[in-house]
Amino acid sequence: MGRQNRQKIMQDGDDKKDGAETVKGTQTLMRALDIMDEVIDGPIRAADLARKLGMSKTTAHRLVQALKSRNYLSVTRDGFALGPKLLQLGVLATEQIDYVRVARPFMELLSERTGFCVFVGKREGDWSRHLERVTGTQRLRVATAPGDRRPVAETGLGKALLLDEVEATWERLYVEAKDGKVTPAQIQAYVAEMRGHKARGEVLHDSELGDGVRSIAVPIRDAKGQICIAISIASAAHYLTDDLRPGLAEQVMRSAELISGAVGYSGPR
Amino acid sequence: MGRQNRQKIMQDGDDKKDGAETVKGTQTLMRALDIMDEVIDGPIRAADLARKLGMSKTTAHRLVQALKSRNYLSVTRDGFALGPKLLQLGVLATEQIDYVRVARPFMELLSERTGFCVFVGKREGDWSRHLERVTGTQRLRVATAPGDRRPVAETGLGKALLLDEVEATWERLYVEAKDGKVTPAQIQAYVAEMRGHKARGEVLHDSELGDGVRSIAVPIRDAKGQICIAISIASAAHYLTDDLRPGLAEQVMRSAELISGAVGYSGPR
DNA sequence: GCGGGACGTTCCATATAGAGGAAAGCATAT
DNA sequence: ATATGCTTTCCTCTATATGGAACGTCCCGC
Incomplete structure (x- = not known):
């Protein structure tokens, strides 16, 4: 599975074991953000997301619907794509x-x-x-x-x-x-x-x-x-x-x- | 428990972007996105987030750490601000x-x-x-x-x-x-x-x-x-x-x- | 026409992930 | 020195999110 544009970005510079430090108690959020990361590579269907990320179709579906309802994702002919909310956030982040x-x-x-x-x-x-x-x-x-x-x-x-x-x-x-x-x-x-x-x-x-x-x-x-x-x-x-x-x-x-x-x-x- | 949900009015064909709709089973995600919405208005501290959004300080802290670890938020002198990940997503969304x-x-x-x-x-x-x-x-x-x-x-x-x-x-x-x-x-x-x-x-x-x-x-x-x-x-x-x-x-x-x-x-x- | 595969969607019992109280660190103000 | 406010950690309990199963729909090949 060619995983390619996953980039690890250092944040604080002083983490001894940087690696996959996980903030515990946020499975749902992390999975949703994993979905965002997949969508970065282009439109993708819910079923494919479930497979790639090793979650049930149900879960993928639920998360995707949630993200869509907040406009973080949008539906296109060939799957889910990045949504309009990100345009807004992107511009504001640029300023901040x-x-x-x-x-x-x-x-x-x-x-x-x-x-x-x-x-x-x-x-x-x-x-x-x-x-x-x-x-x-x-x-x-x-x-x-x-x-x-x-x-x-x-x-x-x-x-x-x-x-x-x-x-x-x-x-x-x-x-x-x-x-x-x-x-x-x-x-x-x-x-x-x-x-x-x-x-x-x-x-x-x-x-x-x-x-x-x-x-x-x-x-x-x-x-x-x-x-x-x-x-x-x-x-x-x-x-x-x-x-x-x-x-x-x-x-x-x-x-x-x-x-x-x-x-x-x-x-x- | 066994709550009967009879709310099934919205057909999928015409989702207005009103934001009133709730995908159930995504409390964590929704709260995290609520945090993003607050941060849009400018840097804000974790404690203020907890107050504004009616969650415990613990929860706000956990979510904020999670978002930070994914670079959706960054830490500034006066609180949390939109993070670099949004720059990337914003640009890609513009293209898509x-x-x-x-x-x-x-x-x-x-x-x-x-x-x-x-x-x-x-x-x-x-x-x-x-x-x-x-x-x-x-x-x-x-x-x-x-x-x-x-x-x-x-x-x-x-x-x-x-x-x-x-x-x-x-x-x-x-x-x-x-x-x-x-x-x-x-x-x-x-x-x-x-x-x-x-x-x-x-x-x-x-x-x-x-x-x-x-x-x-x-x-x-x-x-x-x-x-x-x-x-x-x-x-x-x-x-x-x-x-x-x-x-x-x-x-x-x-x-x-x-x-x-x-x-x-x-x-x- | 029918059967099979793929995808989206809903339902539900259950385990577990996440909420929040309490309290310990750490600053900066009084 | 004491106080105030914020961040961070720990721990317990249940509300929450999970995934299996099943259903609806579309499309393809036979």
Whole structure:
């Protein structure tokens, strides 16, 4: 039985035996939510649900009727599908969600594993805003504080936030960040560099302030597949060396994927 | 015990989304969904949930933990909020939903109450596509069939679909529909008319084909607040007279509101 | 026409899942 | 320090949810 898009989303980060921790005394609810999970894969008939989930037809029927009566499911020609109530909840959840809160535990984990400072930030128009920081175990710390705003084109976090943009936008933002004082060759180089980042899905950035700060940044995607925030690790280039880089990039990307999953991203469609 | 249940009035054919119906044997699920409904209004603490919903703190706690473990809820500084799972479900529901199927029962109701033909249609670029029709009880029927496509600016349904557009767009589409053969005065008149429709949230349209067909159309909004389809009633101007119009418009608007609600719209924000 | 299979629905006796009281932790306010 | 309010755990008892059985309906093949 190809079970495929079941994703386990970490919630609090500090559960020793995460696994299948079950809140007891909620069989009915859990079964109903199992049904929702099956329906995610597309319309399905009640009898199939009963089989797949190992419950009696009666129970499947009862739960499905209950969910339908609340508009969590709707009836279609070929079985039950996700219902209109979820549209409402989805939109409201989009408004209520606090990306930083979701990302926090993952940031701590990443920081713990790598020892580096971890940041998340979001895009504000042509700017990149630092939202949260977890300081690593290293003596050397990157000073950027939550709240800081920098031109989106010239930070690692910012570049990650731009990966979905078209090249013309990269160019425009780069020129604006440099206040127009750029040569065509520099623009060329910048765009080429961004192209490389995009291909790898990961940004390696050396600070242009000459302070020797280097960072690896990766975008995080929301339920709609759009980049909503980005995560990065940063340190002195002295620590974040070229030979460490592949392994670290791998870890940052994995963290980003986990966070993306936790905010509802379900892969490119 | 042995309670005799003689409540068996509702045939399955016409379930109104009133919410009064109760599927028995699902207390736990229903309570959990009640919790979701409360959380919709914003973050809320477990104890408040218990009070509002008339359940023990223990029960509220258990359900809330269960919902959290499935990511239907998330914990915030000031209580429980909608969780990331809903982002995923919301997006998927958006893809799966069949507006016509949702609208159908409401169309039938409206047709039954008014006696007129009822239509729904959606916008396809600069065109309006008729999606579904429910023929009324009147001898005279409007011939427009599902599948028909007309310039969006020159049907009642189409105009309703345009109510959110800026005036420049109204003008452009009107001119295009008329193949450019319009005087500035006509454009002025058209835009003024649309302004009136927008103000009332309802379109009164007399066919420009000279066949004496008149319609009342109202837009339907999706969970994001955007106009996704529109509903209309149509008949000969002879039947759809000026004195009937206010009452009919009222009924069409109410239907549109109900359908909007059924597809997740929750009012202007 | 008839019989068999699949699905949705209703009924009912029963076991068990879930409700809630009581009380222990944990904060933040007075 | 004491108090107030929230979360969390434990435990008992019954209201609740469960699944087998049976019925209605549709569709297919014979």
